[in-house]
Amino acid sequence: MRFLGRSVIARLLVRRVLLGLLTLFLVSIVVFAATQVLPGDAANAILGRSATPERLEQLRAQLHLDRPAVTQYWLWLTQALSGDLGTSLVNNKPVADQVVPRIANSATLLLLVGAFGIPPSIALGIAAAIRRGRRLDTTTSVVALAMAAAPEFVIGIGLIVLLSTVVFHWLPPVSMVPPGRSVLARPQILVLPVLTLVIVCFPYIFRMMRASMIEVLESDYIEMAKLKGISRRRVILLHALPNAIAPTVQVIALTFAYLAGGVVVVEYVFGFPGIGQGLINAVTSRDVPTIQCVVVLLAAFYVAINILADLIAVLVTPRLRTGTWQRS
Template sequence: MSLSYLIRRLGAVIVVLAIVTLAVFAITNVLPGNAALMILGENATPENLAALERQLGLDQPLHLQYLHWIGGVLQGNFGMSLRLGLPVSDVVGGAFVNSLWLAGIALATVTVIAIPLGALAAIKRGTIVDTVIGLFSYVGTALPEFVTATLLLVVFARPENPIFPAGGFTPPTEDLPSFLDHAVLPAMTLGLILMAHISRQVRSEMSEVLSSDYVRAARLKGLSEGRVIWRHALPNSLAPAVAVISLDIGYLLGGIIVVEEIFAWPGLGRLLIYALQNRDLPVIQAITLLLAVVYALSNLLADLIIAKLDPRVRYA
């Protein structure tokens, strides 16, 4: 992989994140509610409000407030939570680790299952297997997270005979089996839609590859069908699948907000809802920026993987 390609992609990520910081700061500053008012309460006197605004720097022009904020962010200082009175990095850090566990389980499971599922549908194209997998994909993409979560709760977490817990969280360092039990339903909720997207994409790309001239040539040379599929067809179908997975991380980050609230999972999604309800602007800014960083880095990683799978991308 060429160094110039890597530098170009890193430069694009830095530009995107710089724009995101401006957008996050601007949007949170037009939200109703003042940080000083949130701290002192509605009964605060104008004199106390003015004094606290000077202390927090809220009386300064917006561009100076932005420079002060971004300077702290670059040093890892996101400020203090207005409601909890704790450093934002401590509040968000623990929630981020919990969300990372959930998203990682969902994404890993989906990737391991969806790619072979899509490949199988392409190999069995036109058969009952292809039809069943296609039906699953359409149903998966049609159901939103809250509907999928409700159905899973009804089937697997009935009060009279629960198979998995209906909600809650146990740290994996304390009790790993209990953690996995609690993670099954939220990870399954996130994974079903992702699995449908990825399997459909792999099926579409692999069907096209299996009809290509070089695959026909490989078969005419007498190569076994397994070698043709796993050595030639599947690797050339993975680049679009990697692109879809990186885009679906955006869905994963959005869907995790709903899923964590439904299953009482103490991650970034639940924390963001709490911060929005309480106008905790530093926490909102930190979470939004963190989600943007994760999405940008995941797309950078996907670009590098695609460039490795398909060298033509590097020179485009």
């Protein structure tokens, strides 16, 4: 049985990794094609209106803009695979030197959201399922529905009005840090962005945990466990929760994949120096290498988080781990 479980996990991991690599390859093609059809010309954007035709032609040749699109894509892909993410067209600095600090800031933001957002969402989902139809269930469900209906920028602006400007003046409304410094140097600037994203992700995790837990608690084997005299706490934690958590893990993965894109809006609202604000700046200045790097990295994060979610779902669910679902 242990060997069967390991083989199921190994096959799942290999299949997901291969599909993830294929997805990243297709995303790289789409991203490169999209940057090729952007209005304007990279050489013109760099040199400005005062550039001479000779200088424009020289820069186009330097950037390989005079070559066919397929050749440009191949050069870009081979450089990226070798670890060279290119040079920014705005300041002529390596893209990696500008992107890596922003990735660290955004990763800090998402880790804090996971630490402060996921446990309460799961705990309240379990509590609401156990007290289905009672006051706690009704109240939390209504609040979660209201949170889900509000876009990220509305929540962010509302928190700024409430906690930073009009009502209270407890927190800084803008997440400003000196260039090259980590956001951890000023922890107070993290509170509003983290709180915004926690409110955004709470309703989806809560509602899935509640629905999955209700379905499992109504199953036959839970009724059998109750008839055997097993304590209610043991039934919930050892029998119901492991089978109800798998769909919630998938929703958590989808939520974080969504946050990888939604963080762009939140970072723009708060002026947070993360990958989202960097992408907006790159699009505004038509910095093609930075755009390509950031979008592919976001796609890689999406693929990685889904692979991790599938693996966790198999590990925590006995039926999936032993492969009995494949034989039924």
